[in-house]
Amino acid sequence: MATVIFFHSVYGLRSLEHxxxxxxxxxxxxxxxxxxxxxxxxxxxxxGFEFKDEIGWETICERAEWALAGLxxxxxxxxxxxxxxxxxxxxxxxxxxxxxxxxxxVAPIAENARKGLPLQLHLAEPDPxxxxxxxxxxxxAVERSGTAAEIFRYPGGGHLYTDASLPDYNARAADLTxxxxxDFLGAIDANA
Numbered sequence: 015m016a017t018v019i020f021f022h023s024v025y026g027l028r029s030l031e032h033x034x035x036x037x038x039x040x041x042x043x044x045x046x047x048x049x050x051x052x053x054x055x056x057x058x059x060x061x062g063f064e065f066k067d068e069i070g071w072e073t074i075c076e077r078a079e080w081a082l083a084g085l086x087x088x089x090x091x092x093x094x095x096x097x098x099x100x101x102x103x104x105x106x107x108x109x110x111x112x113x114x115x116x117x118x119x120v121a122p123i124a125e126n127a128r129k130g131l132p133l134q135l136h137l138a139e140p141d142p143x144x145x146x147x148x149x150x151x152x153x154x155a156v157e158r159s160g161t162a163a164e165i166f167r168y169p170g171g172g173h174l175y176t177d178a179s180l181p182d183y184n185a186r187a188a189d190l191t192x193x194x195x196x197d198f199l200g201a202i203d204a205n206a
Contacts, residue, residue: 021097024062048081129160139167
């Protein structure tokens with residue numbers, strides 16, 4: 015059984031993250047999704063960025079670190095969009111993490127990333143927040159790092175294509191993403 019922590023997008027902790035926790039738990043894993051916005055939920059992406067700026071990036075990352083305090087060192091770090099950025103602040107301090115799961119956003123590869131560390135990325139194609147040249151540079155960094163990365167692109171959906179509450183939603187891409195995520199976590203569990 016893997017332990018997974020999901021960090022939310024710029025919108026705040028919403029149904030997307032709650033449903034992710036439920037899916038992962040239904041597959042036999044432990045899962046958590048902390049509220050890094052302390053109850054604030056954005057009605058638009060613009061409002062979400064305002065909340066992020068008001069709270070401050072340092073505070074958001076401190077809250078994420080606190081949420082991890084009681085969890086195993088091997089906890090899988092998972093992030094939705096902005097949550098991928100949160101992972102980038104934690105990953106260098108979590109050398110024993112069992113895996114990295116990036117949904118709708120990339121995170122810089124930690125300089126101390128373990129060779130063979132399971133990493134999975136799911137991105138819309140194209141993604142307005144992840145320009146192709148940035149994704150190409152990220153792929154090169156992944157190759158240099160020696161992590162065991164799987165990169166999946168999904169045409170036809172918007173940035174947060176797994177979020178059924180947004181116009182970005184693409185049911186087919188979302189279903190395939192969740193199948194791949196559950197397989198990824200099952201492989202981590204089998205190798206533990």
